[in-house]
Amino acid sequence: MANVLVLLSDLQSGRSSSAVEVRLLRFWEARNVRRSGELMGVDMLLLDSQSTMMPATVNVNRLATHLTNLEEGSVYSLTGFEVTHCNQNYRLSDSSLLIRFTDSTSFKKVTEPAVPIPLESFRFRNYSEMLGLANSNNQLPDLIGEITAVKSTVTDPPQDKNRVMATIRMDNDMSVTMSLFDAQAVKIHNQLEQIGVDPRVVVATSVNPKIVGGRLFLNATSGTHIYFDKQTDAGERLFYRLVERDTGLPPVAPLLKSYAKMEKLSISELNDFVVTATSQEIDFICAGKVTGVKLDKGWCYVSCSKCFKKLQRSVSSLTCLSCNNTSAVGVLRYRVEMSIADETGEGLFVAFDGVIAKLHNMRAHEAANLLAGDDVNPEKTDAPPFVRDMEGKSYTFQVKVGPYNFTANHQSFTISRILGEGERAPQPEFVEDGGDDDNGDDNGDDNDGAGLVRRKMKDGGCSKSAGPSAKSKKARKA
Ligand SMILES: [Zn+2]
Structure with a gap:
């Protein structure tokens, strides 16, 4: 018994005893992303003479029957299929129905369709x-x-x-x-x-x-x-x-x-990169004007002299959690957060110790000493004027992008070096890893020890961290 030829728009859900003539527009493998990409079957998009598009699916168990027969652009006569409602999300066509191949499905190439079928159909959106x-x-x-x-x-x-x-x-x-x-x-x-x-x-x-x-x-x-x-x-x-x-x-x-290492990127390209690219370590060159020096987290921190992580301050001691040391030796280091903008966008950047020290030719502990003297917690002091004055200045700088920047925790980009006036962007062959960051991977060779801060017991057992003094240096030698 011959199946009656109908249009895709005539189909209703359930087992169909009709035939449709369709052009196979496209097909692709359907894989289960939750089960490590296991092949579930083949999905396809069909088009009929009235320009109705409808998705169809072939379960993996029936692929052997149909796969070699599938050719994009060819016209087929389709019988013995089932019609169901398609997933209402991720809709591939305007139709709410889906054709499912069954064990009795016949999908045969037709050279001369009864009614011509358009060659293509798209759902373009502006x-x-x-x-x-x-x-x-x-x-x-x-x-x-x-x-x-x-x-x-x-x-x-x-x-x-x-x-x-x-x-x-x-x-x-x-x-x-x-x-x-x-x-x-x-x-x-x-x-x-x-x-x-x-x-x-x-x-x-x-x-x-x-x-x-x-x-x-x-x-x-x-x-x-x-x-x-x-x-x-x-x-x-x-x-x-x-x-x-x-x-x-x-x-x-x-x-x-x-993407080449040390390529110059605009700030909006940099912002896009960490959203769209795969997690990787790469350096870029950016340029922009400092639109704000963010001082709510201060301008410096007392770091562990061994691993450079921020030390935890308790009443009487400085503790390094990562070295598991409750009487750690502290080193004052710069950490300056700022917003920088170019004509394409704005980003949040952070520059660590070596970068700021080189730029202003002054170590963090020297700056702290100048500002407040020995006995004040430098983390609580106002930023030095040369740090605050970075606002409004334009810089060309190297940005170190790492796996952290690709996570949801990403807040700021690390500036690994600020190029001096007239200094050209370094070529990839001469990449130097002179950057400071808070990942603890600094080799610390620029730490001459002058910045070492020893916790000092004051009257009443109260401790304060301070810049170096004769006393603390002696204490260290002892
Ligand atoms: Zn440490």
């Missing part, structure tokens, strides 16, 4: 519509735009975690960052590397719009397919519109760039 969908997880819309820059962390051979960030200029000249992950990142990286001429137009299907740090990001999903330039009709139309609009020469710089 910039403001993407904003409206952001963080809702309701829809996975399609993106079309001009690809203007691509940043890649993909290396040869590829590492475990990979990210590619593509800047896409959408309608109204609004730019968004599209992020691709892992296998998809490697794929687009290789495509761009092998392509003769950089593409201008990109079509990306089923992206997930997210707002992170006030900016729109379009994250690739497992259903994301990337098409360049004239690979789609929609892309080709945009391509020629862009060509007509062209006034100047085509860009000379290649589209694809890897």
Whole structure:
């Protein structure tokens, strides 16, 4: 008995005895991210003659029957399937239904469909519509735009975690960052590397719009397919519109760039980097003006002379928790937090001891002595004028980005060195790790011991930490 040919829009949930003729637009592996990427089956998107799109799914147990038969763009006659309601989140099409392949499903290629089926169908959303969908997880819309820059962390051979960030200029000249992950990142990286001429137009299907740090990001999903330039009709139309609009020469710089150590980044690029890139250790050069010296946490701290961690102050002693030493020797070190802005954005930065000491040519304990003398807790004193005066000044500086910056605890970037007036950004070959941070990985070779602070017992058993004095130096030698 022949199955009656119906349209996708005629389908209702339940076992279907009808036939549909559909174009297989795309298919992709569905993996369970919670179970270490276990293959669950293949998901696909089907299109019929009325331009109705509907997702379909083949369970992993039935893949052997169908997988070799799947070819994107081909037209199929589909019978013996089941129709259910699809997941209301992450919707791939406007249809609320999903076709499920069963053991009796037949999916046969058709050379001549009864009614012609369009070659492609997209659910493009413009910039403001993407904003409206952001963080809702309701829809996975399609993106079309001009690809203007691509940043890649993909290396040869590829590492475990990979990210590619593509800047896409959408309608109204609004730019968004599209992020691709892992296998998809490697794929687009290789495509761009092998392509003769950089593409201008990109079509990306089923992206997930997210707002992170006030900016729109379009994250690739497992259903994301990337098409360049004239690979789609929609892309080709945009391509020629862009060509007509062209006034100047085509860009000379290649589209694809890897993040190089010591590359110069704008502050907004730096802020984006820790949100979108994979956790890594890398140094960048930034430049900007200090918009505020944040003194609510002070300008210095008493650190352990061995490990440079902040010491815990009790009534009569200084304790280093990480050295497990209840009578630690303290060293006063700078820790200056400041907001720095360039024309693209603002970020929070912190500069530690060596950086500030080199910049102002004065050690923290010397500054404390000048300001308040011996017997005052320097952590409680006002910042030295030269620290406060950094506000409003412009600096070029090296930023050390580490795994911490990629965590939810990230608050500030560590400045590992401030480049002097007229000093050029160092070349990657000459990277010197002269930075101070509070991770305790300093080698401490710039610590000449002059800053050692010995806890002093005063009358009544009250202790105060102070700058060096003849007394404390003697005490140390004794
Ligand atoms: Zn310690």
